[in-house]
Amino acid sequence: MPNLPQKTFCLYTYGCQMNEHDSERIAGMLESHGAIQVETVEEAEIAVFVTCCIREAADVRLMGQVASIKNIPLPEGSTLSKRMVCIGGCIGQRDGDALPGKLAHVDVVFGTQNVERLPYLLEAAMAEGGHHVEVLEKSDSFSTDLPSKRDRAWSAWLPITVGCNNFCTYCIVPYVRGRERSRTLEDIAADARALVADGVKEITLLGQNVNSYGRDLYGEPRFADVLRAVSESGVERLRFATSHPKDLTDEVIGLYAELDNLMPSLHLPVQSGSDRILKAMNRRYTAERYLALVDAVREANPDVSLSTDIIVGFPGETEEDFQATYDLVKRVGYSQVFTFIYSPREGTPAASMTDDTPREVIQRRFDSLVDLVQENALEQNRRFVGRTLPVLVEGASKRDDRVLAGHSPHNVTVHAPVPEGLDAASLAGTTVMVRIDQARAWYLSGTVVGD
Structure with a gap:
């Protein structure tokens, strides 16, 4: 089994919900092999890009992101000689062996059909250096079978x-x-x-x-x-x-x-x-x-x-x-x-x-x-103004930590002031009733009612 003891990693995820799911599986899988997820590339010894190729802008964005981290120093105390850069997802599947030619400092390339191989490819790259590319045309497994975070x-x-x-x-x-x-x-x-x-x-x-x-x-x-x-x-x-x-x-x-x-x-x-x-x-x-x-x-x-x-x-x-x-x-x-x-x-x-x-x-x-x-x-x-809707709270609004943000059953974003004596973080993951007072094109705002 691959061993990645205490190696830090960060994830960049682009595109659809399937890529978001794959990233959760990658995080769970890497942690099961001893790695630790961090928030920023400055803290990371491993950077994993889960990519999308639906539109041309996605390619340009990936190239820019990968190039931008090339000269960022490794975190203090790292035993690696360089930061490991891994590209997976749809661009990894599409370009395969061609990617190291476009981005010379990429270490690992994997595809949509072999997400589970990432720890093995990473371990080989850290031990041997060079480029490690593995892309399968089809697979009998599902990434859903992997650990998840x-x-x-x-x-x-x-x-x-x-x-x-x-x-x-x-x-x-x-x-x-x-x-x-x-x-x-x-x-x-x-x-x-x-x-x-x-x-x-x-x-x-x-x-x-x-x-x-x-x-x-x-x-x-x-x-x-x-x-x-x-x-x-x-x-x-x-x-x-x-x-x-x-x-x-x-x-x-x-x-x-x-x-x-x-x-x-x-x-x-x-x-x-x-x-x-x-x-x-x-x-x-x-x-x-x-x-x-x-x-x-x-x-x-x-x-x-x-x-x-x-x-x-x-x-x-x-x-x-x-x-x-x-x-x-x-x-x-x-x-x-x-x-x-x-x-x-x-x-x-x-x-x-x-x-x-x-x-x-x-x-x-x-x-x-x-x-x-x-x-x-x-x-x-x-049409929701004046109605009271159950809102699944996700946390605080990005603009004001005294305002909670969540989604209605209709998948509309809802904002409401946090009730007195509580905070948005404590309400995250709970369902609260919100009376809708105002409608905007992209969100609703209202007041929490009841207990």
């Missing part, structure tokens, strides 16, 4: 699938995360029960497409069965991400009316409101089908909050295509929209598509959509 004791990620079979033309995920693999329903249910026994109040099920869960194991999607099984664990709050519209079934939608602990929020990425662009993206649904799903969800639970992802400036997008997206956003009335300007990813079909739309036109479209999104978010949040 959660950032928050009361909240946990619970992956149910890894990989993706959708091959949207703009997306690199199937190439760096592999084909979709599902964990067994029994393992997921057992993990949920163990998390609840450990004090977890909120479980978020993870997968690149949770809706298609089980197709590889059972021959048909069984995501509704997962929701029921995890709900039966008794967890206070149940969420999931991410959901593909083409696989969202009536059975899953119906659970928004049936399961009390399934939170009234749904992230349903639409990407575009234009059928022509959706077809070019290989999304395999139409705007009409998407809107029918939205109506069905709201019929099951009229109080549900919806969020989505939208790409502006996909190759060939016309003004008419963008207007269709704008109209769809206005029609749905999202509580939150993650908007992105299209960024080509090498190796994806869309990267070879030509587009002569001027950048300033794309930026204008993007800006107008952001304005609409803010208007919608404020309108959606105003």
